[in-house]
Amino acid sequence: MRIAVFVKQVVDVRTVRIDGQTGKPKVADAPVMNTADAHAVNAAIDLKEIAGGEITAVSLGPKDVLDVLVSALATGADQALHVASDETSTADSLATAQALASAVRDEGFDVLIAGHRSDDTETAQVGMQIAEVLGIPHLSGVMTVAADGESLQVQRDADGFPEVLTVQTPVVLIIKESEEAPKRHPSLRGMMQAKRKLVREVEADVPMTSALSWSEPMGQRVSADRILLEGVPAEDAAVQLAAWLREHRLVG
Amino acid sequence: MSQISGVLVLAECFGGVISPHSHEMFSAGQALSEGLGEQFILALLGTYQEDALEQIGKLDPSIAVVSALVDEENVTLPYQAWEDVAAGVVEQHQPRVVITPGTAFGSDYGARLAARLGLPMTSYVTSVAVENGGVIVTRDVLGGRAETAIRCDPSTTLVMALEPGMIDPSAIGDIAAISLQDVFAELAPESTVATPVSTRRPLKGAERVVSGGRGMRDATGVALVEELAEALDAAVGASGAAVVMGLSPHDLQVGSSGEVVTPKLYLAAGLSGTPQHLYGMRESQFVVAINSDPNAPIFQIADFGIVGDLFEVVPALIAALKAPVAS
Ligand SMILES: Cc1cc2nc3c(=O)[nH]c(=O)nc-3n(C[C@H](O)[C@H](O)[C@H](O)COP(=O)(O)OP(=O)(O)OC[C@H]3O[C@@H](n4cnc5c(N)ncnc54)[C@H](O)[C@@H]3O)c2cc1C
Ligand SMILES: Nc1ncnc2c1ncn2[C@@H]1O[C@H](COP(=O)(O)O)[C@@H](O)[C@H]1O
Numbered sequence: 001m002r003i004a005v006f007v008k009q010v011v012d013v014r015t016v017r018i019d020g021q022t023g024k025p026k027v028a029d030a031p032v033m034n035t036a037d038a039h040a041v042n043a044a045i046d047l048k049e050i051a052g053g054e055i056t057a058v059s060l061g062p063k064d065v066l067d068v069l070v071s072a073l074a075t076g077a078d079q080a081l082h083v084a085s086d087e088t089s090t091a092d093s094l095a096t097a098q099a100l101a102s103a104v105r106d107e108g109f110d111v112l113i114a115g116h117r118s119d120d121t122e123t124a125q126v127g128m129q130i131a132e133v134l135g136i137p138h139l140s141g142v143m144t145v146a147a148d149g150e151s152l153q154v155q156r157d158a159d160g161f162p163e164v165l166t167v168q169t170p171v172v173l174i175i176k177e178s179e180e181a182p183k184r185h186p187s188l189r190g191m192m193q194a195k196r197k198l199v200r201e202v203e204a205d206v207p208m209t210s211a212l213s214w215s216e217p218m219g220q221r222v223s224a225d226r227i228l229l230e231g232v233p234a235e236d237a238a239v240q241l242a243a244w245l246r247e248h249r250l251v252g
Numbered sequence: 253m254s255q256i257s258g259v260l261v262l263a264e265c266f267g268g269v270i271s272p273h274s275h276e277m278f279s280a281g282q283a284l285s286e287g288l289g290e291q292f293i294l295a296l297l298g299t300y301q302e303d304a305l306e307q308i309g310k311l312d313p314s315i316a317v318v319s320a321l322v323d324e325e326n327v328t329l330p331y332q333a334w335e336d337v338a339a340g341v342v343e344q345h346q347p348r349v350v351i352t353p354g355t356a357f358g359s360d361y362g363a364r365l366a367a368r369l370g371l372p373m374t375s376y377v378t379s380v381a382v383e384n385g386g387v388i389v390t391r392d393v394l395g396g397r398a399e400t401a402i403r404c405d406p407s408t409t410l411v412m413a414l415e416p417g418m419i420d421p422s423a424i425g426d427i428a429a430i431s432l433q434d435v436f437a438e439l440a441p442e443s444t445v446a447t448p449v450s451t452r453r454p455l456k457g458a459e460r461v462v463s464g465g466r467g468m469r470d471a472t473g474v475a476l477v478e479e480l481a482e483a484l485d486a487a488v489g490a491s492g493a494a495v496v497m498g499l500s501p502h503d504l505q506v507g508s509s510g511e512v513v514t515p516k517l518y519l520a521a522g523l524s525g526t527p528q529h530l531y532g533m534r535e536s537q538f539v540v541a542i543n544s545d546p547n548a549p550i551f552q553i554a555d556f557g558i559v560g561d562l563f564e565v566v567p568a569l570i571a572a573l574k575a576p577v578a579s
Contacts, residue, residue, distance in 0.1 A: 013395045014547055025398050092372055093363070122393055123375055125363035132367035137329055140360055159356035167328065211372040211408035217398035220552040230546055230559040237558045238568035241540065242575075244556055245484075250517040250538060251573060252460065252485020 001053030001147065001169075004109040005044040005077065006100060006127070007037040009061055009068040010120040018219030020226060025217055033068040036115025038075075038182045040175045043145065044113050045076040045184060051147035054078045056107070060099050060204060062086045073194035074186035080197065081107075085204035092210035093121075097129030099204040105134060110169035111152070116140070116177045131172035138172035139165065145173065256409050258293050258316075259285040260347035262338050263424070264358060265298030273358075275421030275429035276414055277351045280380045282422065284349055287382025294424070295320050295341045297334060304427070311425035318345075331360035338365050347409060349387055354413040366411040373411040374402050378418045378527055391415070392527060396549040417508045417528040432509030433502075441498040445471040446488070447478055449503045453487040460517040461533070463489030463506055466497065467522020467543065467562055474499050476566045477521055483573045489513065489533075491523040507532035521562045525550025542566065 015029040033041075044055045057072035059065040060083040069080035083103040088096070104112065112134075114127030131138035141157035155164050157176050186194075227244065229237045245251050261281035263274035278294065285292035294311075295318040296304055305319055320337045327333045338361060342350055352362035354375065366373035377389045378399075387410055389402050404410035421429035455461065462484060464477035474494075481488045490500030492507055506513055508531040518536035523529060525541070525548055533539070534553060541554035542565050551557045558565050 011394075013397075016394055016397065016547075018397055018552060023398075025394055094367055094370070094372060097367060120394060122391075122395075123363075124359065125366075125373060125375060128360070128363040129367035132364040137332065138360075138364075139329075141356070165329075211405040212374065212410075213403050213405075215401040217393045217400045219394075219398040222552070223555070226555055226557075228551060228554070228557040228559070232558070232560075234560055234564035234568045235572075237560060238565055238572045241556060241558060241569055242572035245517070245540075245573070246577065248538060250460065250484075 001047070001051045001111060002107070002109045003044050003047060003053055003055045004104050004107070004112040005037070005040050005055060005057050005072065006112070006114045006130070007041065007057050007059050007068045007072050008034040008115070008118055009059065009065045010034045010118055013119045020222040020224070023218045023221040025219055031064065031067070033071050034115055034118050036117060036119075036175065036177060037068075039178055040113045040115045041072050041075050041077060042182045042184055043142070043173070043175045047111060047113075047145050047147065048076075053110075056081055056109070058083065058100060058104060060085060060096060060103075061088045066199070069199060070191070070194050071186045073197045073199075074190035075184050076190065078197060080199040082199060082201045083204050084201050085208055087208035090210065091208035092212050093123045093125035093129055095206055095208050095210060097126050098133055098206040099208070100126070101130045101133035102205050103202050112170070112172045114172060114174050116174055127172055127174040134170070134172070136170050136172060137167065138174055139167060140174040141176045142173045143176050256346050256348045256407070258291040258345055258347040259288065259349045259351075260293045260295060260342065260345055261351045262295050262297055262341065262353065264353050264355070265296050265301040265304045268298070268300050268303030270296070270304045270424060270427060271353070271355065272421065272430045272432065272435050273353055273355050273414075273416050275424060276416065276419045277353065278424050279422040280377075280414055280419050281349075281351050284380055284382060284387060288348065288385070288387070290348060291316060293318060293345055293347060295338075297322055297337055297341075299324055307427050308425035331357070331364075335361040335364050335368070339368055342369060342409070348406075350409060350411045352411060352413045354416050359413065362411065362413045369409075371409050371411050372404060373413075375413040376415040377412050378415050380412075380419070395547055396524075396526065397547065397552055415527060418531065436492065436495060436505060436509040437502045440495045440502040444498050444501045446474050446490075446500045446504070449501055453481075453485075455487045455489055455504060455506070455511050455513060458487035458513065458515050460484050460486035460519075461489045461506070461513055461515045461536075462486045462519045462521070463491065463523060463533075464494055464500070464521050464562075465491035465523025465529075466493040468494060468499055469522075470499070473522065473562065476562065480519070480521070480566050480570055483570045484517070484519070486517070486519070487515075491529050492526075494523070520550050520554075521566060523550060524548045525553070
């Protein structure tokens with residue numbers, strides 16, 4: 001079975017801080033693999049374990065996205081496809097989906113796996129739009145997959161209710177969001193092996209544009225006397241809060 | 253190129269009944285059509301919508317109603333049939349704005365529809381407005397901690413899906429909007445682990461409110477939150493997740509489908525601060541948040557935040573409140 005998995009590089013939203021004075025988000029640390037896509041990579045490996053085949057990790061973006069591709073390879077993907085573009089910040093979900101679809105169209109993939117949504121832009125559109133551009137079906141909310149020849153038995157969450165569907169390949173599977181940490185991570189051994197795996201590059205052949213324009217993201221501005229206690233032992237924090245509540249006459 | 257005009261709402265009818273979310277779509281569509289001064293087109297999509305069509309009855313005559321029957325017979329996946337019908341309606345009307353359902357079911361075809369027609373799309377929209385003759389919508393990004401405003405080139409049709417529970421629903425003709433309160437009350441299990449509401453301070457009009465969310469986990473967490481409320485002489489509130497999990501009764505839900513409260517003190521423990529929850533408490537005078545995740549959006553509006561485990565912080569806080577005050 002030929003499996004593709006779409007991985008996006010995003011800012012690490014856990015390290016984004018909102019500047020209380022300006023409301024502007026401040027990005028400190030190095031970008032990471034999108035949370036949902038780490039789950040997608042795991043789902044791809046699960047599928048390969050039962051159905052055999054080969055996994056190609058696919059990412060659209062500038063040279064930096066090689067990091068997330070290597071991370072997918074080190075977790076267990078077999079090869080990587082870098083869809084190169086330096087202009088992805090001006091692309092909307094449709095341009096992104098068109099560029100990714102065009103890069104995988106002639107690769108003969110049976111199953112294409114995407115995450116539910118991006119941590120940064122949170123659109124939850126690209127996976128479905130790749131399927132539409134390729135003219136194939138998608139299934140969202142995917143929990144588990146079993147394979148049987150050309151068809152897959154997919155267990156999915158249909159608006160809170162589990163259902164099992166049998167679908168023919170090719171198909172796009174969009175993995176259900178999960179709060180749990182993914183089973184597999186890039187391993188040191190995987191990192192060594194990743195160096196020997198094939199990484200191909202193609203140019204994105206779609207203009208990275210959009211009819212939409214979006215403003216700089218803005219968080220809440222907070223007053224200078226806002227207090228946030230982090231890493232303070234519970235007892236100390238509680239005593240400070242109790243004093244603050246009394247000071248502001250907020251206790252009954 | 254032909255001119256685009258009109259605001260099209262693709263309402264969903266299930267079993268002849270218009271979905272609750274469709275009333276939110278209708279309300280947003282109406283606001284945009286008024287703001288833009290353009291025709292409002294209401295399409296009723298569904299396998300069966302005659303009942304709904306009949307009930308709409310005295311709809312404002314300026315609204316064009318389109319009946320769009322979906323035949324799910326010959327498709328593998330139901331959303332494919334909905335997408336086909338929706339695409340036909342959009343192509344026929346060439347609207348300036350299309351509102352697709354933001355429900356789990358509707359999301360399966362909305363983004364595909366936009367891709368099929370080559371149109372820009374934005375999902376999880378929390379507000380819509382018209383500014384300088386153009387549509388402007390807002391949505392959350394970066395884990396709910398920041399917001400962005402999106403505009404669309406006026407010569408292009410904009411496809412959008414709304415975040416459910418964020419736009420006040422309105423009646424569609426004779427069909428009154430089902431209140432979100434009722435929708436949630438129905439989702440809530442009959443009995444909860446919380447103390448019955450009757451013995452508590454009323455949430456409405458309370459000066460102090462202590463609310464718990466999913467982070468309360470079980471009866472132990474619920475009891476802790478109740479005990480803290482007692483110590484602060486506060487009313488108890490809850491998040492939608494706590495209600496759906498059967499921890500708290502629906503009467504205690506704060507948010508767009510619960511109570512809107514404006515106390516002097518709102519203390520939130522183990523709840524993240526989703527847009528629907530913030531809707532119900534953002535006008536509180538002072539907000540305190542206790543949450544183990546430093547990135548929880550609730551900290552964005554907190555005057556005092558403690559990053560920590562509520563199972564440690566809440567008992568310590570109860571003790572600190574009971575301890576004699578040093579003078
Ligand atoms: C149409 C519609 C209407 C809705 N209306 C409402 C509404 O009126 N009100 C409402 O609240 N919701 C509403 N919702 C639901 C809403 O979308 C969210 O599902 C809900 O608000 C989430 O509740 P929560 O914050 O408790 O859960 P979560 O978002 O899961 O947050 C739980 C939080 O608890 C923290 N936590 C976990 N364990 C601990 C611990 N030990 N100590 C400290 N912190 C901990 C986590 O870090 C997390 O931030 C609505 C949804 C829809 C679709
Ligand atoms: N630039 C990208 N490169 C690879 N995959 C992407 C990219 N953008 C989005 N995706 C995939 O599409 C999913 C949904 O993304 P989004 O619609 O942006 O929320 C992600 O979880 C990824 O699997």
